[in-house]
Amino acid sequence: MINLQDIRYVRLGTRDLEGAIEFATKVIGLQLVAREGKSVYFRSDKVAVRGDTRDHTLVYFEGDPTDHTIGFDLKDHRDFDAVGAALDNGGYRTRLAGRDECDQRRAKGVIQSQDPTGNKIEIVARPYHTGVRTFPSRDAGITHFSHIGLNSSDPVRDEKFWTQLCSARVSDWLGDAPLLRIGTAHHSIAIFPYPQPGVQHINHQVEDVDDLMKSYYFLKERGVKIAWGPGRHPLSTAVMLYFYGPDRMVYEYSCGVKHIMPEDEATYRPRQFAPELTSFCMWGAVPDFPSMQAAISASKPALKAV
Numbered sequence: 001m002i003n004l005q006d007i008r009y010v011r012l013g014t015r016d017l018e019g020a021i022e023f024a025t026k027v028i029g030l031q032l033v034a035r036e037g038k039s040v041y042f043r044s045d046k047v048a049v050r051g052d053t054r055d056h057t058l059v060y061f062e063g064d065p066t067d068h069t070i071g072f073d074l075k076d077h078r079d080f081d082a083v084g085a086a087l088d089n090g091g092y093r094t095r096l097a098g099r100d101e102c103d104q105r106r107a108k109g110v111i112q113s114q115d116p117t118g119n120k121i122e123i124v125a126r127p128y129h130t131g132v133r134t135f136p137s138r139d140a141g142i143t144h145f146s147h148i149g150l151n152s153s154d155p156v157r158d159e160k161f162w163t164q165l166c167s168a169r170v171s172d173w174l175g176d177a178p179l180l181r182i183g184t185a186h187h188s189i190a191i192f193p194y195p196q197p198g199v200q201h202i203n204h205q206v207e208d209v210d211d212l213m214k215s216y217y218f219l220k221e222r223g224v225k226i227a228w229g230p231g232r233h234p235l236s237t238a239v240m241l242y243f244y245g246p247d248r249m250v251y252e253y254s255c256g257v258k259h260i261m262p263e264d265e266a267t268y269r270p271r272q273f274a275p276e277l278t279s280f281c282m283w284g285a286v287p288d289f290p291s292m293q294a295a296i297s298a299s300k301p302a303l304k305a306v
Contacts, residue, residue: 002083002166007188008071008127009056009105010148010202012249013063020060020246027224028204028251029140030058033132038062039104043134044204045144055106055128057145058202065247068199069120070148071105072182073127075167080109080125087113090165097122115161117153118197140218140253141211142204149190149200149250151291152177158191171260172235175275177295179235186236186258192295200291201227201242201250205257209239212253219243228292231285235273242287250289 014020021040024030030042033056041056074080087094097110109125136142152158159178162168168180171187179187192200206212216230219241227250228242238254245251260268273279277286280296287293 001164002086002123003075003079004123004167004182005073005075006183007145007147008054008073008124009059009145010199011059011061011067011069011071012199012247013065013067014060014246015062015065016246017060017062023246024058024060025137027138027219027222028245029136029138029142031134031136036104041106043130044136044142045134046142047133047144050133051129051131053130053132053134054145055130060246065249066196066198067120068197069122070150070199071110071122071124071127073107073124077108077125080111080123083123084111086165087111090161092116115150116158117151119150119152119199120197140204140215141206141208142253143207144205145203146185146205146254146257147188147190147203149192149203149291151194151196151198151200152191153193153195153197155191155193162189162191169265170270172271172273174235174273174279174295178270181260184259184261186238186260192291194291194294199249201252201289203252203254206253206255208255212239212241212255215253216241225288227289228287229281229285231281231283234279234282235271240281242289242292244289248289250292 033043034041039061042058044057045053047053084094092113095112102110106128107124111123155176170178171181172179177192180189182188225244229240232239236257238257240254242252
């Protein structure tokens with residue numbers, strides 16, 4: 001078992017690095033903390049103890065816009081050597097990152113691999129923190145980078161990878177799509193059916209619904225395309241707003257997410273939600289981006305002749 005601590009970062013390729021910087025800072029509200037060669041680093045965490053701030057949570061680099069990588073850190077860095085063996089024994093090819101690549105990831109060690117769909121993942125040991133607090137570029141109310149939606153060619157198969165080989169736990173199912181938690185938040189990874197690998201969406205938590213609605217009008221005024229919402233997810237209880245970013249990556253603000261605390265783990269049981277639109281949004285908001293539309297379509301049962 002690979003004992004994960006949390007999702008750490010996302011790395012995204014882009015053909016327009018300057019445009020990505022502009023959007024990440026002036027629209028999303030992230031802090032640009034470093035620019036090195038053809039890569040730029042952004043920070044988002046607001047923490048009680050300044051030294052708990054992740055060095056970065058998002059990287060854009062010049063490259064293929066379909067090139068996405070998700071980083072995870074380990075609960076115990078001493079397990080690092082065992083991670084490669086566990087992946088290799090499971091039939092997943094691994095690669096130990098070199099010193100320069102580790103420096104780029106801001107970590108002491110990085111193992112690179114893929115999940116069964118082909119999504120690129122990195123397991124990092126001793127990732128860097130910083131004593132410099134996050135200073136947002138606009139007041140979007142962001143508290144932290146929280147989770148990703150992940151494409152899957154077979155959600156049932158990929159659920160086994162994340163729960164049997166890694167330490168993720170199923171919080172709920174939406175049709176066959178599992179929502180998986182690593183820490184206490186309802187989900188760190190939401191797996192949705194889609195034929196191509198890649199990150200489906202990137203979530204940042206905001207403080208409250210006022211921040212979310214303020215951003216809704218902010219985005220509308222600036223002509224940013226809304227992908228979904230405002231709405232509320234019945235699974236996680238979160239109020240949400242999705243919108244398009246560079247290279248048609250979808251970003252999400254949400255607040256009020258459900259937490260499953262350690263004292264609840266022994267008795268918590270995942271729930272099965274019916275494959276219908278109101279299971280995606282209890283207010284009835286309809287998504288306007290292809291991968292989520294595909295997820296809803298894939299969840300619908302076939303009509304039977306009567």
